[in-house]
Each structure stands twice: as structure tokens, then as C-alpha cells.
Amino acid sequence: MKMENEFLALNFSEKFATFELRSKIFPETWLKSSFEIQCHCKGEDTELIEDFWSISKIEHLEAIDMGFGILEMENLRLETEFRNVEVNIRVGLEQKEGMAFFQLKMINHGSQPIFIDQLVPLKIKEGSLSLGKSRKPDLTFYSNGWQSWSKTGTFHRGDKQHTTLIGRFQNPQIFNPDTPRHKDGDHFSGDMFGLLCENTQKIGLLAGFISQKMHFGSLETRLSPNPSLRMWANGDHARLDPGESIRTDWACLSFVDLNDHKPIRPYLNTVVKAHKIQAEISVPVGWCSWYHFYQNITQEDIEANLTSVLILKDRVPLPLLQIDDGFETYPGDWFDFVPGFPEGVKPLATKASKADLIPGLWLAPFIVHPKAKLVKDHPEWLLRDKNGKLVSAGFVWNTFTYALDLTHPAALDYACDVIRTAVKEWGFEYLKLDFLYAAALKGQYQNPTKTRAQVLRSGLEALRHAAGKDTIMLACGCPLGSALGLFDAMRIGADVSGYWEPHFPPVSKLLTKEVNMPSARNALQNILTRAPLHRHWWVNDPDCLLVRPDTELSLAEIQSLATAISLTGGSLLVSDDLPSLPEDRLRIAQVLLPVIDQQAQICDLFESQTPSLIRLNLENASGFWYLLAVFNWKDHPADLMFSPQKFNLPLDPIYWYREFWSGEIGKMAMTSPIIFKDVPAHGVRVIAVRQFQPELPTYLGSDIHLSQGFEIGEWKVTANQISLRIDVGRSANGRISIYFPWKA
Structure with a gap:
């Protein structure tokens, strides 16, 4: 059986009920996978694996609008040696996006209840996945955590996924109990969705469920030179009574271009359609x-x-x-x-x-x-x-x-x-x-x-x-x-706190490596990822902003928290005692208003466990500009470099830049990147970047708003004259910077 569209070709083996998915966009990009169900009846474990299965019936379904996409679908009935269990798989290719969809259905035709542990729509063994032609693949895995506070990030070969030292205290809160947590290197897990990346060819495999209404979804991979990937729906030992059936949430697979600055956007949009999400509220x-x-x-x-x-x-x-x-x-x-x-x-x-x-x-x-x-x-x-x-x-x-x-x-x-x-x-x-x-x-x-x-x-x-x-x-x-x-x-993300690392006397030193506990460091992790x-x-x-001077956070750490919250666009809640807040600390919150509320590009999201590069493309009356940030996550001062290449900017132009926290102004080009010397531990530099046009007056930024441009309500240039209006929806004072090409 074969299905295809302009993006993908999907082939099924009717004898073994396995499938091969090939990309028509990326050369040498394919996977081979099988299905699996783990369940038990009468106290005996029963594992239905691909060796027991064949396709007994194929039903072609016309293109159907599923709400999340129009799918050309086939319904496959699988033959197993367990006569009291019927397994059906719906398979579909989306017509407008390069996405394949799978849904497992299990029916109990027997006289005894069946207890379901795992329903597995994806099982890629080692050697059954190719992401391009690279001889020395640079593999990473983007792991999404189970709930709000669970760490999310990208792991490299050689990394180890964190396991807590205080499991009895924390495990129920942080981890899906049926998502494995591995202590050995190169072995990672995640929840709901994940992205397996090959960073030399810039090709990724996105695998995920588009909802979690029926089951919690889990993923597991080994990042060997020939990686494996398994994804399943957690059955939770739930009882399937005689005559009853259960379906998984829809699972999807997609080969993605990592050069695209938003490579997982098609998946995110599919989830939006599946739930009819309308994010219309103003940012709190x-x-x-x-x-x-x-x-x-x-x-x-x-x-x-x-x-x-x-x-x-x-x-x-x-x-x-x-x-x-x-x-x-x-x-x-x-x-x-x-x-x-x-x-x-x-x-x-x-x-x-x-x-x-x-x-x-x-x-x-x-x-x-x-x-x-x-x-x-x-x-x-x-x-x-x-x-x-x-x-x-x-x-x-x-x-x-x-x-x-x-x-x-x-x-x-x-x-x-x-x-x-x-x-x-x-x-x-x-x-x-x-x-x-x-x-x-x-x-x-x-x-x-x-x-x-x-x-x-x-x-x-x-x-x-x-x-x-x-x-x-x-x-x-x-x-x-x-x-x-x-x-x-x-x-x-995790709760923020007035400490950079988890702080719970008298055991604080034992908890410094805990990645899900309250701390500014841990909150920042998921704000970015x-x-x-x-x-x-x-x-x-992103949780609250703390700006008061009597926490254990340095000014540089507070600036990093403020920058990450602002540039990623989410809620902004100040959580200090306002009557006692000094004016200089109040101003840190002030310059974030109004909120930017844009979707930021995290430039190294799928390359770094803790990303450090943010890019926003902004435009208003003052023109078009980039807002860029680099963080120093080291525990000591370090130099930070900005260059067009790091942020995937056009390489030809010369750029003006203005750094917000210091007010430094200068020029940047491909051959002359900016280096900020001795940025404090856990600090940040955030610059507004505009193209240098020697004959034109250019607005460079201000200390009124972190965006260094949102404050401009009107900007007009005529012969030897500039007319501008500052409007941030609040009273404000500060300094603005403008490039004038005219001689005095």
C-alpha cells in the first residue's frame, strides 16, 4: 500500500504492518517504523508486536477535513494471533503540509477486561532512520517536559538527562510517571512532542501527539550514530471492558527544515486547529x-x-x-x-x-x-x-x-x-x-x-x-x-525566586543541580525553550519579575530576567512590595511597558541545552529593526559577541546598534562583529540593530523602552528636518539616540 503527496511518500508492508516514510524535499531522508501495543489480561502480560501482525483489510477513505487538516486516509485492520483483540490504524497525509498522521484503535471482542499499558504508533529501531547524507551526524534531541515546571531543552550526544536527587519529594509534581528517566548518556525522553535534529544537514524529525485528551504521550530516543525513536500513548493500566474500544490521540510525523526560523510552526498550528484555539486575550x-x-x-x-x-x-x-x-x-x-x-x-x-x-x-x-x-x-x-x-x-x-x-x-x-x-x-x-x-x-x-x-x-x-x-x-x-x-x-517554566539557584536551607548545596525547583536560573531555562x-x-x-534590591539576585541577573520575559512576549507580573520599591528598580519594570507581545526566534533553540540567542523582527513608524539579545550563562564574567551570522541576519549591510542596558552605540558588519567585554555572570546584552544608510537620518533607540523603538508613535523625515512623537501609553522620560547625516 502506498500514499504520497508533494512532501512525503508513505509505504506499508501488508505482510508485517510496518511502514516507511520518505521525504520528497530532503534527499536521503527516511524512516522505517512499526506499531506496538502492550496490554495484559487475567494477570498475564501480553505484548502485541509487529512480528505478530499483518494487514487483513485496507479501507480507503476520501479526503476528510479533520478540523486540524484535510487528510487523505486509509484505515488498516491488523491481523494478530490474539483473536479477541481487534486493532485498527488510521493513516493520513495532510495535503497542505508535509505531515503524516496515525491513530491506533483497539477493540476488546473478548469476555474478559483488558488492561492497557502502552499504545505505540511509532517504533523506529537503530539503523531505521536517515536525516540526510552526513557522514558524521551532529544529533540533538529537543525534549519537552510533562508539565509547567518540567525542564525543557535540547540534548547532545554525550549529555545525560537530569534526574532529581529528591525523587520522593518532587517526582509526583514534575514527571509523568510513565515517561522513563535515564541516568546513562545519549538516552533521552520527553513528553507529548519532541524533535530529533541532525544539525550538519539542518534536517529534523518532529514526532508528537496533537492532543492529550485520551492519553499522555511519551517519547524516548538513543542518540547513537544510528538513532532510535519510540513514541507511545500511556495506557495507565486503564481497564478496557468487553465490547469497548479506545483510540489514541492523533500522532504526527514531519521532516522539518532547521534553517527555517520557526521549524515546528506547522505542528504548533495543527495543534491550534485541533483545539480551535483563539489566543485573543491581551497579555496579562x-x-x-x-x-x-x-x-x-x-x-x-x-x-x-x-x-x-x-x-x-x-x-x-x-x-x-x-x-x-x-x-x-x-x-x-x-x-x-x-x-x-x-x-x-x-x-x-x-x-x-x-x-x-x-x-x-x-x-x-x-x-x-x-x-x-x-x-x-x-x-x-x-x-x-x-x-x-x-x-x-x-x-x-x-x-x-x-x-x-x-x-x-x-x-x-x-x-x-x-x-x-x-x-x-x-x-x-x-x-x-x-x-x-x-x-x-x-x-x-x-x-x-x-x-x-x-x-x-x-x-x-x-x-x-x-x-x-x-x-x-x-x-x-x-x-x-x-x-x-x-x-x-x-x-x-519553573517558579522564579530571589536566588539564582535553588535555595532551601539547610540543604541548599545539595540542590544546586536540581533543574525544576524554584530559582531564577530554572525559570529562565523554559522561558527560552x-x-x-x-x-x-x-x-x-514566564512567572513573575522581581526587581527589588533586597533579593540575592545581582543587577545583571535581574536584567537577564527582565530581558527574557520581555523579548519572549509573555505575561508581565511584578511581585515586589510596591510601596518600598526604589525608583531605579521600578524603572526596570517601567521600560518593559507596554509589553512587546511578539513571537521571538530563539536562534540556538535546537543546538544548545540552555539557549542564549534571541532575535525579534520589529517594525513601526521609525522603520524596521532587529532586537537581539545574548546571555552569559557562565558563573563568571565573559565576553559576548554579536555578529550577523549568529542571528541569521543579511550579511551584506553595515548595521547601527544600540545596547539598551549600557547605552553603547556603534556599527556592526560581517567582518567586524561587536564584542562586549566582561559581561557579568548570568548577565545579558540586548541591542537594537538597524541598517546603516549614510544619507538618511536613523532612529537608533532610547532608554525609554527595552525594544528601543516601541516608544516612537510618529517619525517623519523631510529636507533637513525630523518630526517625531514619543508615545508608550504611559508617562515617560529618558534619552533618545538619532543619527543625523546633515552637517551643523
């Missing part, structure tokens, strides 16, 4: 209580900062006022308040609304503190293991926590009642919903036919229904795929 901008007050907060603290927000609104407009944790007695008891909030949080929402601010509230509807009254009052709502023991949701609030079993109708009703009350009775218009992974822990669910992905997805759908379509919702601590199409914004998701799947939430 405001103030958050958490990183100054943490849980030691009172109503008076919120009111003092509300007053400061109003005082500062002309200079630093922060329209969102978000109350974070600390108002409730214990997570789980959401209608009981601590003495610092004697009237609850409703009066604060009312005050914020009357002041024309957006009232926001943090909630964690699926996780439960062990001291919460809910534990004693409704023990049947809590998730347990097969022995009846409460399942740990990880170490939070200095204790091991529990989780609601959302397949218990009353537990889900309670979570929805909390959301409904916060919106419709208390008056909050913005909800930050945290620790959402707790609905997808491994355990013995009351409904054993549901996968963890199904439980979480249905729970999140219920929360959205309870909140209403007009409430702005941010997901945090959430498996990414589960929230698609339901949430307006998504936390995409998940930048492509912004304005595709949602508004990226």
Missing part, C-alpha cells in the same frame, strides 16, 4: 503578591499595594491585581480564611474592580493539604493507591500533600464549586489555577476505565465551564497538552 500585566509576601500576607498588605498600583498607574500601568496563596487556612479548605483576611477575599475583589483594576486570585483546586478539614470530612474524595493508602501529590508547604480523585463526582463538584464561587460570588475576573497535575497522579481511581489524561482533561473542562468563558484562566503546574483550548495562559508556544497555544506565563 499587573502585580502579584507571592514573591514578596509568600503566605505571610494580610488584607492590609494587599490594600497597600493596591494603593501603590493606583499611584503609579500613569508611569507603570499594572492593571491586574492578583492575590496569591496565603488567604486560606489550608489548601483544600477554600472557604475558610486566616485571621489576616477577616472578611475573606471578596472585599478585595470589589475594591480592585471599583478602582478599574482586574481582580485576580490564586487557587489550587485539585491538591489538598493534610491538615485541611476536607481530609477528615471527605476521605472518600481523595486519591488512593491499590492498597488504600493516600497517594502523595509531592512535598509542598513543608509537607506531603494529597489529591482529589476527580472520578468521584462529589470531589469534582466541590472543585467546580470553588471556581464558581470565586468568579460569580467573590467577583474575580482572573484565576491562576495551580498544582493541576494533582488530578493526574498514578493511583486507583474510582472509575478504573479512565486514563490519567482523561481524568485531568475532563476536570479542566469542568473548571472552565464553572468559571465561564469570559474569565481569564492561567494554568500552572499543569501538563501542557491537557489545558489546550481551555486556558488563556500557561506557566511554561518554550518561547515558540507563545501566541500559538496560549499566552506564555
